Amino acid sequence: MNEVTVRRARIGDVDDLVELRTEMFRSMGSATGGERWRANAFDWFVDRLDDADYGIFAVEHDGVIKACAMGAVRDAAPSPLSPNGRDVLISNICTAPDARGQGFGGRAFDAVMDWARQTGIARVELMATHSGRGIYERSGFTANAFPAMRARL
Known part of the structure; x- marks a missing residue:
């Protein structure tokens, strides 16, 4: 069949989004253990699927989610490079291990970038x-x- 669909994620995709997020951390060499964060991630995705400030996209191949990407509008103080003070954070770009190298991640990234452009916001990170x-x-x-720096609180 080989049908590929790129679309906004739906409620039935949330388990796959959490699994892809887990794979993203695994491929980065980060810890992936613990069910609490996964349950929280599930609820987080559910709460944001229909929020206009979030663009969460899935790439489906023959009925199976193979990749995803997400964008979020962030509120920030205006600056010379962002005069209106808002920007878009792109994250959670991940492709299932068995689907890498087939363009699915690129399609997810393109979808979230198209969404980001449609927000009218001038900067993406x-x-x-x-x-x-x-x-x-x-x-x-x-x-x-x-570059970003982080500290645990």
Whole structure:
């Protein structure tokens, strides 16, 4: 059949979104254990599927979700590069291990970028893994001189 559909995620996709998020962390070498975060992630996705400030996309191949991507409008103080103070954070770009190298992740990324453009917001940001840098750079992303830093509270 080989039918590929790129669409907004639906309630029936949430288990797959959580599993792909787990795979994203696994492929980054991060810990993936614990059911609490997965249950919280499930509820988080459910709560945001129909929220206009979130664009959550799924790529389905022959009825199976193979990739996803997500965008979220963030509120921030205005700045020279973002005069209206809002930007879009792209995240959760992941492809199932058995589907990598077939363009599914690129299709999910394209869908979320199209959604981001439709918001009318002028700036988009993402955190790139080494394996994802190429596709992002081809889409106009550049490394920031001030990379993200984190601390646990």
